Amino acid sequence: MTLETLARLWSGFYFAWHSEEVDEFGYDPRFTETVLPFFELLYTVWWRVEASGIENVPRKGPALVVANHSGVLPWDGIMINLAVRHEHPGRRSCRMLALDMFALLPFLAPLLAQCGAVRANPENAERLLRKGELVGVFPEGVKGVGKRFKDRYKLARFGRGGFIRIALRTGAPIVPCAVVGAEEIHPALARMDWVGKPLGLPYVPITPTFPLLGPLGFLPLPSKWSIEMGEPIAMDAYGPDAAEDPMLVNRLSEQVRGTIQGMVDARLASRRSVWLG
Amino acid sequence: MKSRRTAVTGTSSFLGSSLLRRLAERLGPDRVVAVDVTAPPARLGVRRRDVDLAQPGADQRLLEVFREEDVGAVFHAAFFTSPRRDAGYAHELESIGTLSLFAAAAAAGVEHVVLRSFTALYGASGQNPAFLTEDRPLQPDPSLAWARDKLEAEQHAASFARRYPDMKVTVLRFAPLLGPRVRTFYTEIFDRRVVPVLMGYDPLLQLLHPDDAVAASEAALDKAPRGPINVVPKAPIPLLTAVHLAEKIPAPVPHSVAYVVGDLLWAAGLVGAPGTFAHYARFGFVADGERAQRELGFAPRHSSRDAVLAYLSYRRLRTAASRTEAPA
Numbered sequence: 001m002t003l004e005t006l007a008r009l010w011s012g013f014y015f016a017w018h019s020e021e022v023d024e025f026g027y028d029p030r031f032t033e034t035v036l037p038f039f040e041l042l043y044t045v046w047w048r049v050e051a052s053g054i055e056n057v058p059r060k061g062p063a064l065v066v067a068n069h070s071g072v073l074p075w076d077g078i079m080i081n082l083a084v085r086h087e088h089p090g091r092r093s094c095r096m097l098a099l100d101m102f103a104l105l106p107f108l109a110p111l112l113a114q115c116g117a118v119r120a121n122p123e124n125a126e127r128l129l130r131k132g133e134l135v136g137v138f139p140e141g142v143k144g145v146g147k148r149f150k151d152r153y154k155l156a157r158f159g160r161g162g163f164i165r166i167a168l169r170t171g172a173p174i175v176p177c178a179v180v181g182a183e184e185i186h187p188a189l190a191r192m193d194w195v196g197k198p199l200g201l202p203y204v205p206i207t208p209t210f211p212l213l214g215p216l217g218f219l220p221l222p223s224k225w226s227i228e229m230g231e232p233i234a235m236d237a238y239g240p241d242a243a244e245d246p247m248l249v250n251r252l253s254e255q256v257r258g259t260i261q262g263m264v265d266a267r268l269a270s271r272r273s274v275w276l277g
Numbered sequence: 278m279k280s281r282r283t284a285v286t287g288t289s290s291f292l293g294s295s296l297l298r299r300l301a302e303r304l305g306p307d308r309v310v311a312v313d314v315t316a317p318p319a320r321l322g323v324r325r326r327d328v329d330l331a332q333p334g335a336d337q338r339l340l341e342v343f344r345e346e347d348v349g350a351v352f353h354a355a356f357f358t359s360p361r362r363d364a365g366y367a368h369e370l371e372s373i374g375t376l377s378l379f380a381a382a383a384a385a386g387v388e389h390v391v392l393r394s395f396t397a398l399y400g401a402s403g404q405n406p407a408f409l410t411e412d413r414p415l416q417p418d419p420s421l422a423w424a425r426d427k428l429e430a431e432q433h434a435a436s437f438a439r440r441y442p443d444m445k446v447t448v449l450r451f452a453p454l455l456g457p458r459v460r461t462f463y464t465e466i467f468d469r470r471v472v473p474v475l476m477g478y479d480p481l482l483q484l485l486h487p488d489d490a491v492a493a494s495e496a497a498l499d500k501a502p503r504g505p506i507n508v509v510p511k512a513p514i515p516l517l518t519a520v521h522l523a524e525k526i527p528a529p530v531p532h533s534v535a536y537v538v539g540d541l542l543w544a545a546g547l548v549g550a551p552g553t554f555a556h557y558a559r560f561g562f563v564a565d566g567e568r569a570q571r572e573l574g575f576a577p578r579h580s581s582r583d584a585v586l587a588y589l590s591y592r593r594l595r596t597a598a599s600r601t602e603a604p605a
Contacts, residue, residue: 003470004470007470008524010521011522011524014517022513024407024408026513103403104403107476107477109478110477110478110479110515113479123410
């Protein structure tokens, strides 16, 4: 009988901060609302995110936000989502595509899904876009988020252009997005990837605070961030069949990478301090 | 011209018996043939033929039955939802039995065969897209005999469909069933207060309400489309949400431990499934229902949450009934 009461209390506690129903990818609105204040604090106080060009995100309909990836842990994805939530007149929410290493990691995986992130694969991205959602993607993948501090703000290869093929197939415009500030939150001076092998982690960085300060090393440094959205690049003129043309796909992929690199470089040139912007 | 009869195999399974009841109402008891070693309830008044699909010579017996009863369509539901300890028998029934059934159906000129299959055959994996479509290769864990026999049954179906183009073969891949009167190894989980879950994992599950399962089966018999079709509920549910809806206490177990301990408990006869089944509590195997909508005109009426709630209220009623019926 006591066990029954305990179970009932536990269940009541669980549904106080979880919805009883989630969307088809596992997005849980109530859970997101619960953790949102913590992320807002990071957004406004810790990193003082300066968002610009958010009006370049279409008011409605599908669009693919393509951004540079950095910072060891996927904080940049969460901040891009918040920037859109905060500053976009349509109050849109951006479904971020999460790398397998995050989307399959125990504990992190369910959290990301409940916050609206979706495992990055072509089927999922296409399904979201066909539903008219705003989707965020980091084509650099692991090469971007795990890069060393000395390689900061040099955009890695954009995968194999999968994001271009999806945009061509669905006709969704691409919104280039440059994140500056996230490279400095966990500066990876060196890597000791062998440590993470047994745990299935693709990289383990050595930062000024990690592993020196233990769990405190997970605390990101309070750099000043800017998130800038560029003008949308229309993709519907090529037609869905263009997705099968590898030369065109590579060209468009390089074009988008060049645009974002240019936006990042321009922002870096006008930045005077990592911490104050 | 009088239409040919419809045969249902595995009429002692949950789905088989539910479909048999519905067909008896709709087509009339004389138009329906139950093929099973166990007789269906006499009040249904359906025709009944005793054939053991696991016995050698089952194909000959089936051929006689299909000819004598003038069978035009077969719904093949003779499969075990729960894993079996007598894996040899399960193999004879599910894999070899399906082979016999298709051989007999082709020889008897049966026009349409529906094979009952499982979305679990896609395999639970982190690499799965959020929605598995029918063209996804079936990759269940090779060490899982439960899935291997059913996979072979699907392969037999595909091979006969290729060799006998006049025979229409539909494969219905059902999501796991949950609802009133469903009894499987995982409904037993709801009998306990404390439910083991995998630490750090919370996959989305699809739980199909029996009413939807029967409706899709009927639609498949009516429309006779070719090839595999997923039959899934309206919306999936996270495993932990289901556990908490049922007011159970989740006991998180590290997955590395779960596989080993699960196998030990299975060997000791204490749990209803071997450790490999932990895959299905770790990763999702959510299937896409669009093809069923398109080809069967079937839209599920219930979500996974509805299925859980329906099962829970049924259990509550049953417990209450058993209390009042108990002699004072």
